[in-house]
Amino acid sequence: MKGLHEILALAVIDRDDDQIVYTAQIDPIYTIGPKVHGGSAQMLAVNAAHAAFLEWTGSEAPALVRADGQSPVPVAITSTYLNAPNPGAIELRARLVKRGRTVSVVDVDVVQDARTVITSTVVFGILDHGEPHRSRPTEARDLPPEPPADAFFLDGSPMTEIIHMSPVLDLALDPASFPASRGEQGEPVIRGWVRPKSGVADLPFVTLVCDISPPVVMNLGIFGWAPTVTLSTYLRRIPSGDPGAWLRFANSSIEVGRGMFESDHTVVDSTGVVVGQSRQLALIPAKPVNGPAAG
Amino acid sequence: MKGLHEILALAVIDRDDDQIVYTAQIDPIYTIGPKVHGGSAQMLAVNAAHAAFLEWTGSEAPALVRADGQSPVPVAITSTYLNAPNPGAIELRARLVKRGRTVSVVDVDVVQDARTVITSTVVFGILDHGEPHRSRPTEARDLPPEPPADAFFLDGSPMTEIIHMSPVLDLALDPASFPASRGEQGEPVIRGWVRPKSGVADLPFVTLVCDISPPVVMNLGIFGWAPTVTLSTYLRRIPSGDPGAWLRFANSSIEVGRGMFESDHTVVDSTGVVVGQSRQLALIPAKPVNGPAAG
Structure with missing residues (x-):
């Protein structure tokens, strides 16, 4: 059985100052019918963006699965689905768009069979904590x-x-x-x-x-x-x-x-x-x- | 007085097969305090994306201000604000990401003083019409x-x-x-x-x-x-x-x-x-x- 964390395993295949390319494997578990579940694909993109961000910032912060709310993490992720990916090998190409004091931005393309299938913009910030100003029903x-x-x-x-x-x-x-x-x-x-x-x-x-x-x-x-x-x-x-x-x-x-x-x-x-x-x-x-x- | 359509005027300053660069002028009317209103900036990005899309597709469809719902137009636009732009001259750099049968995607960067201040992904599709399946309160x-x-x-x-x-x-x-x-x-x-x-x-x-x-x-x-x-x-x-x-x-x-x-x-x-x-x-x-x- 594949655990939830196994699918998040990344291998770097290329890197430079503002781009890191990872490979990952999408298990067929993460499908709706024959195609990869959109939220699962986004989860992989978010995780890759965070891993790349830690590298670029030389951060000792924990990986996203152990994030403690003290360091910047993805707070907003927009993914546009160009083609529905299949389970199997994918590339995750993370590119640093902005490194800022309050907000940083990383783009991630999911590429399969040399075709970009999902393109995402990931915004980094500090998660909320403490009593909210207001929670509506x-x-x-x-x-x-x-x-x-x-x-x-x-x-x-x-x-x-x-x-x-x-x-x-x-x-x-x-x-x-x-x-x-x-x-x-x-x-x-x-x-x-x-x-x-x-x-x-x-x-x-x-x-x-x-x-x-x-x-x-x-x-x-x-x-x-x-x-x-x-x-x-x-x-x-x-x-x-x-x-x-x-x-x-x-x-x-x-x-x-x-x-x-x-x-x-x-x-x-x-x-x-x-x-x-x-x-x-x-x-x-x-x-x-x-x-x-x-x- | 500047009309709403005047701010949408675009001049092409560079183009190739998958990128068109426009210049535009943001009148100080479109500000909240000293900074450009976010929705107005997004309006300019959407309009530029549509103008570029018409060029790339060789379309005779009307400009966005006269869209009739028969041709693809922007249906979803996500803008990430990297820096708050000032009124004045901007560049709008539109790049064709995907041209598809149902859905097409254009990225637009708003650049001011050689700095990308807003980055947007614009998805094209056909607007809805007719009786909706369901409208909730x-x-x-x-x-x-x-x-x-x-x-x-x-x-x-x-x-x-x-x-x-x-x-x-x-x-x-x-x-x-x-x-x-x-x-x-x-x-x-x-x-x-x-x-x-x-x-x-x-x-x-x-x-x-x-x-x-x-x-x-x-x-x-x-x-x-x-x-x-x-x-x-x-x-x-x-x-x-x-x-x-x-x-x-x-x-x-x-x-x-x-x-x-x-x-x-x-x-x-x-x-x-x-x-x-x-x-x-x-x-x-x-x-x-x-x-x-x-x-």
């Missing part, structure tokens, strides 16, 4: 900290035929906000719980979770692949480190058009604090079919 | 289509000492969601109305409006410059073309931390349809002062 925080027995668990469900990540994470969907699982329709809001199968949620995991939900358009009876065009993820805090603790998420859309929809994840940790949020613009599936959730 | 659509007499109008207010755009646009804030104007505090949600002083709202104007609101942290008693780190704007539709019609916006934050806050604009046209939306990550003002709105 979110549909994620309304969930109980742990999934109830009647939640829709990924493990053992037909969804595992599509979402292949169950070896590395637990995922449970709130049945009230996933009517698609019963062949019913509802508002474009899907909520749920997620945690790593082992260890605690770290910043790379939060990045992945910011794109974990099934497409909200499933609740409108629209099934099929809803390709992400662009995905902006904000990492806000390091999750509380209780082993076995779940993160909660809500994924919702304000406006589902005929061709495109935006979709926002809000992710809170077991204490209810916002640890990550994302917004993406995605395409309505080209050939929507009215079918079961696993269709 | 937004705090923008709850406003009446026109500002009431007791709205907080920019024209003639002390805010014009900070926001200099009143020669080209009308702006009115909903008094109920702008308690800062009365020295009071409230939730981090500011709503209002905006329209061009002449003509109708076009796609460049929607881009600008997606960053028109005062910082929501003012409602928490936090004043001062709240620098935008990164701003992602989605253009969803061409606004209805009624002369004199107002756009409505709501700007809100889920999580205002000690160091950073996210801030989302939703913009609807006079018919209530979502025409634009944005999310930004911004810094809490470095030296917050508890003072009046114009402080």
Whole structure:
């Protein structure tokens, strides 16, 4: 079994003053259907950006999986998806755009078979901590900290035929906000719980979770692949480190058009604090079919 | 008086197969305090990206101000702000990243005094039209289509000492969601109305409006410059073309931390349809002062 940290292993194949090129391997676990999960690909880009940033700054700060909030880390990552990558070998080409006192910027291209498949801009800053000035209500925080027995668990469900990540994470969907699982329709809001199968949620995991939900358009009876065009993820805090603790998420859309929809994840940790949020613009599936959730 | 379209004038100073360099002039009207307004700078980047895209594709499609929704236009623009630009001459360096059947991507750097001050990724696609699959409630659509007499109008207010755009646009804030104007505090949600002083709202104007609101942290008693780190704007539709019609916006934050806050604009046209939306990550003002709105 591949652990969550194994996929983050990087090997440098080229470097100069403002570019470092890594190779990495994407295990087939990190796929939705045949293609690499967008949030997992972004997680790899974020991790490579951070590794390169530590090199450029000669920093002794810990790797991203052990970030302690004292040193600059990626706080905002926008990835534009040019082509859907396949599992297997990729190159991660990190380029230093700006090194600043408050904010630094690193671009990362994901290259596969000599083609750029994802291009990302990663902004570095200091994570928040302490009491927030204001936390407004979110549909994620309304969930109980742990999934109830009647939640829709990924493990053992037909969804595992599509979402292949169950070896590395637990995922449970709130049945009230996933009517698609019963062949019913509802508002474009899907909520749920997620945690790593082992260890605690770290910043790379939060990045992945910011794109974990099934497409909200499933609740409108629209099934099929809803390709992400662009995905902006904000990492806000390091999750509380209780082993076995779940993160909660809500994924919702304000406006589902005929061709495109935006979709926002809000992710809170077991204490209810916002640890990550994302917004993406995605395409309505080209050939929507009215079918079961696993269709 | 400088019209809204004058600032969009571009002159080509260099071009090759995959890069076009333009110069433009940013009038001091488009400033907040001494620095260029982030949404106005993004408007210029979007417009330059579109002009370059028309050249690369040999397209006869209209310029962005007259876009009719039939041809690809910018649908998602993420800008990262490296340094706050000053009014005056800028260069806009557009580079073709991908030309695709469904989605194309153009990067644009804004360069001033030989320094890259803003870097943007612009995704092209086809705007939505027709009946949306689903529009969820937004705090923008709850406003009446026109500002009431007791709205907080920019024209003639002390805010014009900070926001200099009143020669080209009308702006009115909903008094109920702008308690800062009365020295009071409230939730981090500011709503209002905006329209061009002449003509109708076009796609460049929607881009600008997606960053028109005062910082929501003012409602928490936090004043001062709240620098935008990164701003992602989605253009969803061409606004209805009624002369004199107002756009409505709501700007809100889920999580205002000690160091950073996210801030989302939703913009609807006079018919209530979502025409634009944005999310930004911004810094809490470095030296917050508890003072009046114009402080």
